[in-house]
Amino acid sequence: MSENTTTRRSRTHVSCTVNGDQVDFLADDGTSLLDALRDELDLTGAKEGCGTGDCGACTVLVDGRINCSCLMFAPEAEGCDIVTVEGIAEGDHLHPLQQTFLEGAALQCGVCTPGFLVSAKALLDENPDPTETEIRYALAGNLCRCTGYDKIVRSVQEAAVQLRGAAR
Amino acid sequence: MPRAHLMTPLRRFADGESVIEVEGATVGEMIVELDRLFPGLGEMLTMGSSAAVDGLIHAEPEFLAVEPDADVYFVAPLTGG
Amino acid sequence: MTITEDRPAYKWVGTRPIRHDGYDKVVGKARFAADRNFPGQLHGAFLRSPHGHARILAIDTAAAEVMPGVKAVVTGADFPDLPVGNPERDTGINLMARDAALYVGHVVAAVAASTRAEAEAAAAAIEVRYELLPVVLSIDESMADGAPLANPDNRTAFSGSDDPSNLATVTPLERGDVDAAFEAADVVVEREFDTAWVHQGYIEPHACVVDVGPDGRADVWASSQGHFRVRSQTAAVLDWDTARIKVTPAEIGGGFGGKTTIYLEPVAALLSEKSGRPVKIVMTRDEVLRATGPAPASKSRIRIAATNDGELTAIDGWIGYAVGCTNDMAGFVGAMSVASYKFPNLKMEFVGALTNTPRSAAYRAPSAPQAAFAIESVIDEIAQALDMDPIELRLKNAVVEGDLTSMGGPHPRVGFVECLEAIRDSEHYRSSVPEGAARGIGTGFWFNIGEQSSATVNLNEDGTATVITGSPDIGGSRASMALMAAEELGIDVHRITPVVADTESVGFTDVTEGSRATFATGMAVVNACRELVEELKARAATILGVGADAVEWVDGAAVAADKDPLPLAGITAKAKGTGGPLTVTASLNAGGAGPSFAVHCCDVVVDDETGRVEVLRYTTAQDAGTAIHPSYVEGQMQGGTAQGIGWALNEEYVYDDDGTMLNASFLDYRVPVASDLPMIETIIVEVPNPAHPYGVRGVGETGIVPPMATIANAVSRATGVRLSSLPMSPPKVLAALDER
Amino acid sequence: MRYAAPATVEEAQALLADDADAQVFAGATDLVPQMRAGRPAPSLLVDLKRIDRLTSVTHEDGRWTIGAATPTADLTRNEAFTAAFPGLSEGAGLIGSDQIQNRSSLGGNLANASPAADSVPALIANDGQAVIATADGTRTVPAAEVATGPGHTSLADGEFIVEFTLADPPAGTGDAYLRMIPRTEMDIAIVGAAVRVTVDGDTISDATVVLGAVAPTAVVVPDAAAALVGASVAGGTLDDSATAALAEAAEAACDPIDDKRGTIAYRRRVAGVLARRAAAIAVERARNGA
Structure with missing residues (x-):
């Protein structure tokens, strides 16, 4: 076997904010943001379900907007504000969506849950009173194979009610 | 004597019989007796069967005790997803 | 909405507490298969067959072995050749081709390297010489006269024949006189149906990390519906002692039957053994769809006879399943799935036929959906023909206790x-x-199904409890275990921690499949709790200074005449002085699912x-x-x-x-x-x-x-x-x- | 593989001039899946999103200028743009999920040269012009002339699309885009149809019909447009003979393939159906806007 483990990889220094913390890491230029978050920063909340932007399990907020982190090259994150599922609770205080997902049994296996929470948060940040149809279309980029979506949609509706109540 | 009921695929190993009365205090003893009557049937019962007794399906029923007037249905082992 | 028959009043069973593993899952802390990394870990990648059926003439790994980062390469030659008749022979061949590639995507070789990209590059550099063989892709092709063999290894199960065949199983079912019933029928509907291959589609791709130490012991971290099966299959495929292998269950990101078998672990184990380093393998979505268990495609013909007043008098039919490249019980299991209606006369045949496609795997009620699609369609057409309400027709013919199942035996x-x-x-x-x-x-x-389960219940010093089982939780079963334990012990469900333990920390437990976890493992939990309650009563008798028979267990406390109730925490606090730790393990082979x-x-x-x-x-x-x-x-x-x-x-x-x-x-x-x-x-x-x-x-x-x-x-x-x-x-x- | 994020068009041109194997990208929503499916990795990834000109949208002197890398979410949320080009906004908004919408762009959608690209038929129907950075400057061509076949464009090595320009539609104009997918979201169009009409009184005075996913590129169908021009829309609906002729012309213009997503016969049939339905919506919008 070869003992030569050096390869001519181009690595870029990336400096950005992740869940409110200033972070710096080195990433292969072709590495996805998802792999950088998981492997360099050990933030394994975002998952790879497909690697092609079709399942949404890797969804993170980039400058306030949802992105499939599997489709983003890590160096693109330079200077960006990234929020992952690990960053949506406020300290020990769960985000209302996290709480309604738990109370509403909106997760079974839980592997799609991080992506759903991030997408749903982005939806409610922009549209505090979405219809069921708006919720379903806003979450259409996130696949869930366990729940049939029913309890997810209901939990988002319930969180929206709570958030509107808190805003009043 | 307890009665052994064979599901259709097993009948080809028992000259087409579907219900056979055989001695046995356990399902395993019934299988031994069935194999004596129909050589080769025992292997099929051991390899690919569960037994339903009194409405309950038992996997690997060899040592299950049976009443003298029991109906023992040899059925397929089941699985799931 | 719930419609309930009479039953005892429960305090915990039937309530909806927040699941115990939920918090980790909504904050991103839960660790699934791909979420763990071992120090010094390498990454594995596969070379897969581009051909649907091809003899492997030669594999040249020389170029790959000297590529950057490469630490180990394995091929079929590194695996033991299990004898025909060993039930895991097909599992081993499916995860690493031997003499022939049996479907597009069949693994032919694997590489471990420092990075995934290096492993993929090296895998692509492996040269394989193939001799193309005829490809069998459908039930019709598989069953045609003179059809080429999809897999010459295959013998028809339960046939007594040792001749190679494309038929995996042929299962006839018969009762009554079908011909006479059709003769006498007022209405007969006959239809042919077909269904496509479909995948379980779990969102988490298969993944594992395996670390084989210098002592030959393997530490396996894997996503599976049954880590004890991962252990037994890995041991069988490699011909290793089971005790060499420890499997720790990761959180599992969906399975639906597709994670009841293995694809990766023995390959990762050999790569780890060769390289002396932990090896992680994570499938891509493409690999999951191309090379892990879809549910069989099917083809069927169903004919049903009825009287004018809606009595279904006979069913006659044939259902074939395309089971993929190795023997599979789909046709056999499918035969068991026709038992909803009384049908006094029945004549059905179920066939599993091999094809050069991925080995099929269980998918939620395996084989039943294909059969139900056909039969329930024909029954609906009979309702239309009779101008009868479709529910009334079904009510008239629905099985009740004592009616025969398709395989015989009463419901x-x-x-x-x-x-x-x-x-x-x-x-x-x-x-x-x-x-x-x-x-x-x-x-x-x-x-x-029932099958084997084990559970250990530990009462802790402060009156909390830990419920340890070996059933991977694929849909909230930990919460169910805790609820049943709470009901038995009489303590708050959130004072109970349900745990899914590794293969060295809990008794043997079969796979979470067949809807058995809450049923069978739940029974083990209940049994353990009941034994613990007996022990608690005995300890309470000692503490209270009354006879053992004088103590009852009521709502989480020992109750004896003229004494204050002694709550569970009062007993656990005095465990040391009354006989030591309060722990019980129960194991069973559950019947009666x-x-x-x-x-x-x-x-x-x-x-x-x-x-x-x-x-x-x-x-x-x-x-x-x-x-x-x-x-x-x-x-x-x-x-x-x-x-x-x-x-x-x-x-x-x-x-x-x-x-x-x-x-x-x-x-x-x-x-x-x-x-x-x-x-x-x-x-x-x-x-x-x-x-x-x-x-x-x-x-x-x-x-x-x-x-x-x-x-x-x-x-x-x-x-x-x-x-x-x-x-x-x-x-x-x-x-x-x-x-x- | 290296990554570069130039800040100006000129920097990007220089990078591309230096490396024949470089690849520009905006959202990478097609590039990443293609690379995972085995497309060779380029030596240099040139990220166009840090160039202000490529991500800005302006409306001046009766002309819209849309940066080629602008996320399509920015277009669908732009009320003035959506009011002017509702069909194009719809088409752009159908590219993938909300996640994808924050990455996908008109430039990427066109340059990827998929016949099924959802934003392209309406871009062509609205006579969009593509401003292309060449080795030493820019050139402008109709958007219809960029894609030449599946995966192929008229862009020379080193060229990339900078922006699109669109003239304000004349009064009484409406456009619409419909596509057929088996699901409700997250699919590639089996058939797409964009229709733009201008209504003068009760008569259609101008029309364009563009079909997607039924030929190697999006196709302009003059016969279908001819079926509409002169048709009466009195009472708000197209007359039956015009819609029948429109559907027939749309079907005749199809040169589809059988593939995993649809059959020739199905594509042809549904092209006529969608052309009719899109025309009805476009007419309604034209009348409401008139």
């Missing part, structure tokens, strides 16, 4: 009639059908210019026996239904003539998205299973059985055309409308 107490009545009486069924839409009914069931029936109802609209089917409204009623945690029972019903809707409308494998899958992505393998579905209304029916202490029936399997016929029956009523081919995708529906 135990079942809740089919209750489910039919629940739908008949539902607001949905009683409402008028929306303008332009049509309504369909379908039913299904699954026998469910009760069948769970379901009845579905849906409203659809069909766009008759494009063939698109939209599901407007959907209701499911299912017998759960007793719903331990109703939210997760509903979740199983809704999830199974959603998968069934996908199977019905859009999911299918598209192969080219060489057996290459053309749509191996979530873009083109179309599982339902949120906007495709309506809310899925649930009616939990509770007809307790007499064989379980709380009356539990497994609920995971059945939900996927009825949707295909339910939707087809609705589409048929909407359009006047009987859709007999799945999926009912827009092009197929439009073509059927054109033939109207």
Whole structure:
């Protein structure tokens, strides 16, 4: 076997904010943001379900907007504000969506849950009173194979009610 | 004597019989007796069967005790997803 | 909504606490298979066959072995050749080809390297010389006279024959006099059906990390429905002692049957053994779709006879399953799935036929959905022919306790009639059908299984408890275990920590499949708790200074006449002085898993210019026996239904003539998205299973059985055309409308 | 593989001039899946999103200028743009999920040269012009002339699309885009149809019909447009003979393939259906806007 483990990889220094913390890491230029978050920063909340932007399990907020982190090259994150599922609770205080997902049994296996929470948060940040149809279309980029979506949609509706109540 | 009921695929190993009365205090003893009557049937019962007794399906029923007037249905082992 | 037969009043069973593992899952802390890294870990990658069927003449790994970062390469030559008859022989061949590649995507070699990219590059540099062999891709091709063999290893199971064959199983079922019944029938409907290959579609791809130490012991971290099976299969495939292998269950990101077998662990183990480093392998989505267990495609012909007053007098039919490249029991198991109606006369044959496609794997009530699609479609057509309400027709013929199952033997107490009545009486069924839409009914069931489970319950010093089982939690079963323990012990469910332990920390437990975890493992938990309560009463007698017989266990406390109740925490605090730790392990081989029936109802609209089917409204009623945690029972019903809707409308494998899958992505393998579905209304029916202490029936399997016929029956009523081919995708529906 | 994020068009041109194997990208929503499916990795990834000109949208002197890398979410949320080109906004908004919408762009959608690209038929129907950075400057061509076949464009090595320009539609104009997918979201169009009409009184005075996913590129169908021009829309609906002729012309213009997503016969049939339905919407919008 070869003992030569050096390869001519181009690595870029990336400096950005992740869940409110200033972070710096080195990433292969072709590495996805998802792999950088998981492997360099050990933030394994975002998952790879497909690697092609079709399942949404890797969804993170980039400058306030949802992105499939599997489709983003890590160096693109330079200077960006990234929020992952690990960053949506406020300290020990769960985000209302996290709480309604738990109370509403909106997760079974839980592997799609991080992506759903991030997408749903982005939806409610922009549209505090979405219809069921708006919720379903806003979450259409996130696949869930366990729940049939029913309890997810209901939990988002319930969180929206709570958030509107808190805003009043 | 307890009665052994064979599901259709097993009948080809028992000259087409579907219900056979055989001695046995356990399902395993019934299988031994069935194999004596129909050589080769025992292997099929051991390899690919569960037994339903009194409405309950038992996997690997060899040592299950049976009443003298029991109906023992040899059925397929089941699985799931 | 829940419809419940009389039963004892429970304090915890039937409540909806937040699941114990939930917090980790909503904050991103839960560790799934791909979420762990071992120090010094390498990454594995595969070389897969580009051919549907090819003899492997030579494999040259020399170039790959000297590529950057490469630490180990393995091929089929590194695996022991298990004897024919060893049940894991096919498992081993499926995860690493030996003499021949049996399908496009079959693993031919594997590489471990410092990075995944290096491993992939090296795998691509391995040179394989193939001799192409004829490819068998369908049931018809497989069963044709003189058909080439899809896998020369195969023998027809239970046939007594040692001749190579494309037939995996041939299972006839017969009772009564079918010919006479058809002769005497008032109405006869006969149809042919076919269904496509479909995938379980779990969101988490298969992954594992294996670390084989210098002592030869393997530490395995894996995503699976059964880590004890990962251990036994890995040991069998490698011909290793079981005790060399420890498997720790990762959180599992969906399985639905597809993670009841292994694809990676023995390969990772050999790569780790060779390199002396931990090896991680994570499948891509493409690999998952191309090379892990889809459910079999099927083809069927069903003929049913009825009298004018709606008695179903006979069924005669044939159902074939394309099982993939190795022997599989799909046809055999499918035979067991026809037992919903009394049918005094029955003559059916079920066949499993080999094809050069991935080895099929269990998928939720394996083999039943294909059969139910055909049979429930024909029954609906009989209802139409007789102008009878589809539920009334089914009620007239539904099995009850004592009626024979398809394989013989009487049904135990079942809740089919209750489910039919629940739908008949539902607001949905009683409402008028929306303008332009049509309504369909379908039913299904699954026998469910028991099998072996172990549970250890530890009472802690402060009166809290730890419930340890070996059943991977794929849909909330930890919460169910805790609820049953809370009911037995009489303590708050959140003072109980349910744990899924590794293969060295809990007794042997079979796979979480067949809807058995809450049933069988739950029974083990109950047994352990009951034994603990006896021990608690004895300890309490010592503490209270009364005779052992004088103590009762009431609502979490020992109660004796003239004494203050002694709560559980008061006993655990004095455990040391009364005999030591309070811990009990219970193990069992559970019999008596009760069948769970379901009845579905849906409203659809069909766009008759494009063939698109939209599901407007959907209701499911299912017998759960007793719903331990109703939210997760509903979740199983809704999830199974959603998968069934996908199977019905859009999911299918598209192969080219060489057996290459053309749509191996979530873009083109179309599982339902949120906007495709309506809310899925649930009616939990509770007809307790007499064989379980709380009356539990497994609920995971059945939900996927009825949707295909339910939707087809609705589409048929909407359009006047009987859709007999799945999926009912827009092009197929439009073509059927054109033939109207 | 290296990554570069130039800040100006000129910097990007220089990078591309230096490396024949470089690849520009905006959202990478097609590039990443293609690379995972085995497309060779380029030596240099040139990220166009840090160039202000490529991500800005302006409306001046009756002309819209849309940066080629502007996320399509920015277009669908732009009320003035959506009011002017509702069909194009719809088409752009159909590219993938909300996640994808924050990455996908008109430039990427066109340059990827998929016949099924959802934003392209309406871009062509609205006579969009593509401003292309060449080795040493820019050139402008109709958007219809960029894609030449599946995966192929008229862009020379080193060229990339900078922006699109669109003239304000004349009064009484409406456009619409419809596509057929088996699901409700997350699919590639089996058929797409964009229709733009201008209504003068009760008569259609001008029309364009563009079909997607039924030929190697999006196709302009003059016969279908001819079926519309002169048709009466009195009472708000097209007359039956015009819609029948429109559908027939749309079907005749199809040169589809059988593939995993649809059949020739199905595509042809549904092209006529969608053309009719899109025309009805476009007419309604034209009348409301008139």
